[in-house]
Amino acid sequence: MRLDIINPADWPHWDDLVLATDGYSFFHSADWAQVLCATYNYKPVYFTVHGEGKLQALIPFMEVNSFLTGKRGVSLTFTDYCEPLVENQEDFTPLLTQIIDYGKKSGWKNIEFRGGQQYLPNMPVCAKFLGHTLVLSKNEQNLLSSFRHSTKRNIRKAIDAGVETKIYTDYQSVRDFYRLH
Numbered sequence: 001m002r003l004d005i006i007n008p009a010d011w012p013h014w015d016d017l018v019l020a021t022d023g024y025s026f027f028h029s030a031d032w033a034q035v036l037c038a039t040y041n042y043k044p045v046y047f048t049v050h051g052e053g054k055l056q057a058l059i060p061f062m063e064v065n066s067f068l069t070g071k072r073g074v075s076l077t078f079t080d081y082c083e084p085l086v087e088n089q090e091d092f093t094p095l096l097t098q099i100i101d102y103g104k105k106s107g108w109k110n111i112e113f114r115g116g117q118q119y120l121p122n123m124p125v126c127a128k129f130l131g132h133t134l135v136l137s138k139n140e141q142n143l144l145s146s147f148r149h150s151t152k153r154n155i156r157k158a159i160d161a162g163v164e165t166k167i168y169t170d171y172q173s174v175r176d177f178y179r180l181h
Helices: 014-019 030-040 089-106 140-145 149-160 171-180
Strands: 004-006 043-051 054-066 070-075 111-113
Touching (some): 043 089, 070 089
16 A cells, blocks of 8 residues: 655645545545645645545645644644545554654654544544534424524524625635634
């Protein structure tokens, strides 16, 4: 198994590769990597195995260098979850060994995973988090009726106040987002 360490921003068709891989999420995308690089100056270190024109394995990391916590590898910072895209434990274990070797050579003090606990059953869990899933297959009325009373009240207040949601992808909107962020 040949491991490549890449920056997804340098791969023009990265997102096409990711979208063709089972288990992907937005957090595996080149756009998310670019946001973390541009906003926090993190270095993308994506451990990948390619073959037959597709990704066979992906474990994305950001190299974080902080004066508080030192240099470390995080898969992935500021994500809700970021599961390794591997088939099974047999594929994960040699990749983990190579990630640890890379981390030692790069001076990482530790490695953090935001997902992948099924492949690390004997490792201590430093923190636990809850995930939230919203099923959108219901019609609007059924969906609204499933919310807590306080959530319904807040939605009504937003509607009464004239709050509108719009999706923009133009350059000025992105600049406004970063200015507000």
